[in-house]
Amino acid sequence: MKKIVVLTGAGISAESGIQTFRDADGLWEGYNIMEVASPEGFAANPELVLDFYNKRRKQLLDVKPNKAHYNLKELEKHFDVEIITQNVDDLHERSGSSKITHLHGELLKVRSTFDESIVINWKKDLFLGDLCSKKSQLRPHIVWFGEMVPLLDKAIEITKKADILVIIGTSMQVYPAASLIDFVKENTPIYFIDPKPSVSENEFKNLKIIKEIASKGMCKLKELLENK
Template identity: 75%
Template sequence: MKKLVVLTGAGISAESGIHTFRDSDGLWEGHDVMQVATPEGFEANPKLVLDFYNERRKQLLELHPNKSHYNLVDLEKNFDVDIITQNVDDLHERAGSSNITHLHGELLKVRSSVDESIILDWNKDLVLGDFCSKKSQLRPHIVWFGEMVTMLDKAVEITKKADVLAIIGASMQVYPAASLIDYIKPNTPIYFVDPKPSISESNFKNLTIIANVASLGTQKLKKLLNN
């Protein structure tokens, strides 16, 4: 069974009602990302940061996977599928995908402020005074700007094994995630699903562009891969 590695970004969750991580004006849900997505922001105003992610968590719990998430689950019938996602939602999990690596953390988890190996499932509000077993404040399990993408090495190893690479709803402009395409084997087929593709056939060999939103694009991807 061929290994299909799928790199997903904000575009795959947009049809579920999740806004992109950062708008063109540099704001995330009306907030300066430096205030709510950096260690310095958390140190300066932890309550603001916790409240911000509490709202994002509540929104996520009200949303559902869309057709594109389920199309990727369907591909597991004929491929060994590994999903590497830049998204912090759990929509791939809820749709039923088997192998998911979150590069930028998970909104429905929290971790210790002093020991990042202490990670807890969390689907309620996180407030000041919620401590880990080491008596330290819990924080969102999100990779903030300036922090190491600890899952990158695992993602690189997965990408190296790809027989086919599909990129869905990812701008390919956010690093280090965008660098994963450099690790595929020579002549590996690449499929790029995005209504406004940021790369072209002149950039990569064996590239097929599907210029559609994720739900329609993944439907076309299924047909192409299963032919």
């Protein structure tokens, strides 16, 4: 089976009702991004940060995967599909995809501030005073600005093995995730699904742009790949 590596961003989850990462003014649902998504923000006002992610977690539990998520699952009938996502939601998991790497962490998990290897599944609110087994405060299992991306090397190795690369709902402007496109083998077909793509087809060899929202674009891509 040919291997399809899929890079997904906020655009694929937006149709499910999850707001995209930030607005043009640099705010995330009305919050200054550095106040709620950085180690400095957490140190300065942990209650604000925990409340912010509690709200995001509740929102996630109220939404469902959309057609784009399900079509990625359907591709597994004919291809070896591996997803690398910048999203912290679990919509790929809920739609049934079997190989998912979360570059930026997972909203439904928390981890120890003392030992980052202590990661716990978590669907309820998280408060100051919620401690790990080593009596240290728990924090969202999210990669914040200024922190290392621990699964980047894994993502690079996955991308190197791609026979086909698919990019959905991401501007490819946020690094280091945007650098993954540089690791595909020469002559690898690349499909970019986005209604307002940030790149043009002449910027990358073998790049085809599908100017559609994620659900419509995935329908077109699925038909295209299955007919080849």
